[in-house]
Amino acid sequence: MQVSFKILRQTQNTEPTLRTYILDVESGNTILECLNRIKWEQDGSLAFRKNCRNTICGSCTMRINGRSALACKENVANELANFPGRADSPLAEITIAPLGNLPVIKDLVVDMRSFWDNLEAVDPYVSSSARSIAQREFLQTPEERSRLDRNGNCIMCGACYSECNAREVNPDFVGPHxxxxxxxxxxxSRDTATENRLENYNKGTQGVWGCTRCLMCNAVCPMEVAPMDQIGKIKQEILTRKDAQGSRAIRHRKVLINLVKTGGWIDERQFGLQVVANSGRDIKGLISLAPLGLRMLARGKFPFLFESSPGKAKVRSLIEAIQKLTSRKLK
Incomplete structure (x- = not known):
């Protein structure tokens, strides 16, 4: 069958242009195979990265039909089934573009420096300085090793980084990868720098609190690492060690849970006062609430009373059960 491949072409500091290439393909052909044929048979100037061709190296990540994926993993049949193209087009279409949140060097090749720099910022190496035992391995039990299995599947392909909405609006955020x-x-279990790490990852919107929980990283990860879930685990580690005075981000989470446990849903009046104004301790925060409060009063939208949810007892029991389960897992 014939398929129209629309590829975004550009060089550094130039406006992108959309080029169309038509190929006779088989339904099982991968997108990478199709790109190889375009380069070999139609346009040798087309630039893209590739290496293993077997979903191991992560080199060939690009945006295929609007979402980041491995070109060696996705095939024509799946793309056409999920994204059939325009009804008025005589040919099935597949669009290909470079990764997001990274500057383009040429065509589908992007500059990965910020990706690697942000990885370096989390100090991604096991610290064993406190266990200086000469000529011995640091052994782990099967259970200890199993905690690392999912994260260990990451191939650093950049798909999550490309789709990260938090990274798009906040250049200080280190990214889900x-x-x-x-x-x-x-x-x-071999690492000896947990407390220092958690302090580092707790730094405002640069670390875990910069995540907006949009789920895009989970949706596009080809190895099912679920980066957002891993970020949530770090948050939980921090929350168990810090009280509500640690930061506004920590207070936000703790106050939200406490209010829902108390009333079944959030008392918005208390939420603003306790989180932003820190229950009156933060004068600047309290003053910052005044314009919003006045506008709500003027429009008759300020809630003077709060009615608890009829199911608040059930909600409280569910939250407490989850907290106990989480506490056991963290021990």
Whole structure:
């Protein structure tokens, strides 16, 4: 069958252009195989990265039909089934573009320096300085090793980084790939720097609190690492060690849970006062609430009363059961 491949072409500091290439393909052909044929048969100037061709190296990640994926893993049949193209087009279409959140060098090749720099920022190496035992391995039990299995599947392909909405609006955020690697180190029984790591990962929106929980990293990860879930595990480690005065981000989580446990849902009046104003301790935060409060009053939207949820007892029991389960897992 014939398929129209629309590829975004550009060089550094130039506007991208969309080029169309038509190929006779088989349904089982991978996108990488199709790109190879375009380069070999139609346009030798097309630039893209590749290496293993077997979903191991992560080199060939690009945006295929609008979401980041490995070109060696995705095939024509799946792409056409999930993204059939325009009804008025005489040919089935597959669009290919470079990764997001990274500057383009040429065509589908992007500059990965910020990706690697942010990985380096989480100090992604096991620290064993406190266990200086000459000529011995640091042994782990099967259970200790199993905690690292999922994170260990990461191939550093950049798909999660490309789709990260937090990274798009906050250039200081280290990214889901780095924090997934960070969680692996927090969970590693051989590491001796857990407390220092958690302090580092707790730094405002640069670390775990920069995650907006949009789920895009989980959705596109080809190895099912689930970076957002790993970020959540680091947050939980921090929350068990810090009280509500640790930071506004920590207070936000703790106050939200406490209010829901108390009333079944959030009392928005108390939420703003306790989180932003820190129950009156943060004068600047309290003052910052005044304009919003006045607008709500003027429009008759300020809730003077709070009614608890009829199911608050059930909600409380569910939260407490989850907290107990989480506490056992962290021990």
């Amino acid at each position: 780095a924090l997934a690697k960070a969680q692996r180190l927090v969970a590693d």
